[in-house]
Structures are given as structure tokens and as C-alpha cells.
Amino acid sequence: MNLVSRRLARASASLAPVLDFYLNSPYADRGDREICDFTFGNPHEMALEGLVNAIRHRAVPEDRNWYGYRTSDEESVAFLAERLGRDLGLPFEPVDIVLTAGAFAAISIAIHLVTDPGDEAIFFEPAWFCYEPMLNAANVVSRKVALKPGSFDLDLAAIEAAITSKTRLVIVNTPHNPTGRIYDADALRELADMLDRASARTGRRIFLLSDEPYRRLRFDNRDFTSPASVYPWTLISYSYGKILLAPGQRLGYLAASPLMPAADREPLRGAFVPAAMTLGWCFPSALMQYTIPTWKTFRSTWTR
Ligand SMILES: Cc1ncc(COP(=O)(O)O)c(C=O)c1O
Known part of the structure; x- marks a missing residue:
């Protein structure tokens, strides 16, 4: 008899193909082989000097609470609110942001924040491998909608057709993993208008999760519009892991x-810290939190 809960058994089953490839395929032995391993997106170059310097610099305790429990460090969040505001052209306040252990934890908090068991979430295929397992772990039903073949554009008609009275969340990943597609402002506005109409129709607000860990990895001077600037009921998940x-x-x-x-x-952001705590202390380590404002000091070598 399987003693694992049904929701985690479902989560494990939907993760199985990726884990099987990661652990058992001919590529599983990564060793010294010259393999660019994109399964989880590990780096293929040495860590950035600026990051290493920031960690070294902030590793020395400045008071006895330095390595104490740290939820969202005030100075770091204030720094981020200002930076993110400038990047996206939106007036973020520090309380609009909660620091997380990468985008994984941010996505998990977002899912638990706005959905209840039995709700439905829509995401687009091809998709990052962990949306479905994470939705399963939260007892949320995945509704997968294919991106348009070839262009990987959003298929508005198909998305609209997938919306039911149980739809609570739509996940947009831009720039998109795995295709690299970046959705422009017009496409996002059309999606936003449709979600607004659908929310009115179903009598239930549909939230959008904009998963943007690749936001700063753009080439050819491509623009970026965050769904957060066109659809007010948007939560952004971000990770520094990539950049x-x-x-x-x-x-x-x-x-x-x-x-x-x-x-x-207000209720949403008020629930950020309790959600991050109750889902298993989803905050980054104290040390990594302290490195954020040092971006100013180590600017030249922090990112390229
Ligand atoms: C689309 C997408 N979302 C979220 C994540 C998770 O990012 P992190 O591991 O930095 O939390 C990844 C990682 O590859 C990703 O590709």
C-alpha cells in the first residue's frame, strides 16, 4: 500500500519523466563531460566575481542576530522595490515584495495564495517541467493549453475555451522556457482583456502568475513587458539564479x-510572509538576502 498522500503521489508521477532523464539517462553521469546540461539550467561558467565578493563581504556578522531568522530583509526589499519599479515602470512598495528561495518558492507561494483545492490553473505547453507537479502538490487541477505551433504565440481562443468557473490562475512564462518567446505588450493586453471579461463572466477573479526568471536574459535589444503592467491581478515570480x-x-x-x-x-501582500512561513520557510538564507543591496558596491562584476 502506498502511504504517500494522493496529492504528492500525483506530483511525483508528473515529475517522474524529468527525474528519470536527470538521474537515469545516458546524460545522467555529467562528470567532466562537455555537456551543456539544460535539465535544471545549471551554469556552464564560473560564478560571477561580484556575487562571490558580495557573499564574502556580507558573510562577516555585523551583529549577534546576523544569522538569526530572517523573513524579508527590510533594506533588501526596499532596494528591490526601487529597482523593480524602475525596470518595469511600476510603483512597487517594499510590502509588495517577499523574498523567496528562488522562483520555485515564489511559484509555490503564489499557487497556495490564490487557489483552493479543486481549483483549476491554466498554463501553456510546451511548459517548464514543474508547474504541473507543483499544482498537483497543491491539489489544483492543471489545464494545459498548447501554444500556437511554430510561432509559440498565445492561443487566446483556446485559453478562453479552457476557462471554467473553477479557473483561478493562469501562468504566463515570458521570456518563455523552453522556446525563448517573449510576449509583446499587445499580446499581453489581449490576454488581460480576455481574463478580465472571463473573470466577470465566472464571477471569480482570475489571477495571472507571471513567471519571469529570464526577464533580464534578452538579446537583440528585445523589449520586455511584464504582464504586471497590463493586468492588475498579476503576481510576479523572479529568480536571481539565472542572471x-x-x-x-x-x-x-x-x-x-x-x-x-x-x-x-492588501490582503494578498499581507499573506506573503505567513504563506512563506507556513509553506516551509520559503525565504532565502539570511546571507543571500544581505547580498542584494551590495549590488551597488559590486556593480561592475555583479552582472555583465
Ligand atoms: C520557467 C522557470 N520558472 C521557474 C524556474 C525556477 O527557478 P529557480 O530554480 O531559480 O527557483 C525555472 C528554472 O529553470 C524556470 O525555467
Whole structure:
């Protein structure tokens, strides 16, 4: 008899193909072979000097609480609110952001924050491998909608057809893993209008989770529009793992769009810290939190 809970058995089953490839395929022995391993997106280059310097610099305790429990370090969150505000052109307040152990933890908090067991979440295929397992772990039903073949554009008609009275969350990943597709402002506005109409129709607000860990990895001067600037009921998950070539250091955040009406935004952001705690202390380590404001000091070598 399998004593594992049904929701975690489902989560494990949906993760099995990736884990099987990771652990048992001919590529499983990564060793010294010249393999660019994109299974989990590990770095293929040495860690950035700026990050290493920041960690060294902040590792020395400055008071006796230095390595104490740290939820979301005030200075770091204030720094981020300002930076994110500038990047996305949105007036973030520090309380709109909770620091997380990478995008994984941010996504998990977002799912638990707005869904109840039995709710449905829509995401687009091909998709990052962990949306479905994480939704399963939260007892949320996955509704998968194919991106348009070839262009990987959002298929609005198919998304609309997948919406039911139980739909609570739509996950958009831009720039998109695995295709690299970046959704432009017009496509996102059309999606936003449709979600607004669908929310009115079903009588239930549909939230959008904008999973943006590749936001700063763009080439050819491509623009980026965050869904948070076109659809007020958007939560952003972000990870520094990609840009800093350091996914194992687990640093990211969840942020609520400042455009969200105050009556909706306040309870959500008020639940950020309790959600991160009750889901298993989803905050990054104290040390990684302290490295964030040092970005100013180590700017030249922090990112390229
Ligand atoms: C689309 C997407 N979302 C979220 C994550 C999780 O990022 P992290 O491991 O930095 O939490 C990844 C990692 O590969 C990803 O590709």
C-alpha cells in the first residue's frame, strides 16, 4: 500500500519523466563531460566575481542576530522595490515584495495564495517541467493549453475555451522556457482583456502568475513587458539564479502588481510572509538576502 498522500503521489508521477532523464539517462553521469546540461539550467561558467565578493563581504556578522531568522530583509526589499519599479515602470512598495528561495518558492507561494483545492490553473505547453507537479502538490487541477505551433504565440481562443468557473490562475512564462518567446505588450493586453471579461463572466477573479526568471536574459535589444503592467491581478515570480549563474544559492522573490486595486492587493501582500512561513520557510538564507543591496558596491562584476 502506498502511504504517500494522493496529492504528492500525483506530483511525483508528473515529475517522474524529468527525474528519470536527470538521474537515469545516458546524460545522467555529467562528470567532466562537455555537456551543456539544460535539465535544471545549471551554469556552464564560473560564478560571477561580484556575487562571490558580495557573499564574502556580507558573510562577516555585523551583529549577534546576523544569522538569526530572517523573513524579508527590510533594506533588501526596499532596494528591490526601487529597482523593480524602475525596470518595469511600476510603483512597487517594499510590502509588495517577499523574498523567496528562488522562483520555485515564489511559484509555490503564489499557487497556495490564490487557489483552493479543486481549483483549476491554466498554463501553456510546451511548459517548464514543474508547474504541473507543483499544482498537483497543491491539489489544483492543471489545464494545459498548447501554444500556437511554430510561432509559440498565445492561443487566446483556446485559453478562453479552457476557462471554467473553477479557473483561478493562469501562468504566463515570458521570456518563455523552453522556446525563448517573449510576449509583446499587445499580446499581453489581449490576454488581460480576455481574463478580465472571463473573470466577470465566472464571477471569480482570475489571477495571472507571471513567471519571469529570464526577464533580464534578452538579446537583440528585445523589449520586455511584464504582464504586471497590463493586468492588475498579476503576481510576479523572479529568480536571481539565472542572471547570477547561481541557482543553488536560491534567491528570488514574489511581487504583487502595484496596479492591483488596494482592496485585493492588501490582503494578498499581507499573506506573503505567513504563506512563506507556513509553506516551509520559503525565504532565502539570511546571507543571500544581505547580498542584494551590495549590488551597488559590486556593480561592475555583479552582472555583465
Ligand atoms: C520557467 C522557470 N520558472 C521557474 C524556474 C525556477 O527557478 P529557480 O530554480 O531559480 O527557483 C525555472 C528554472 O529553470 C524556470 O525555467
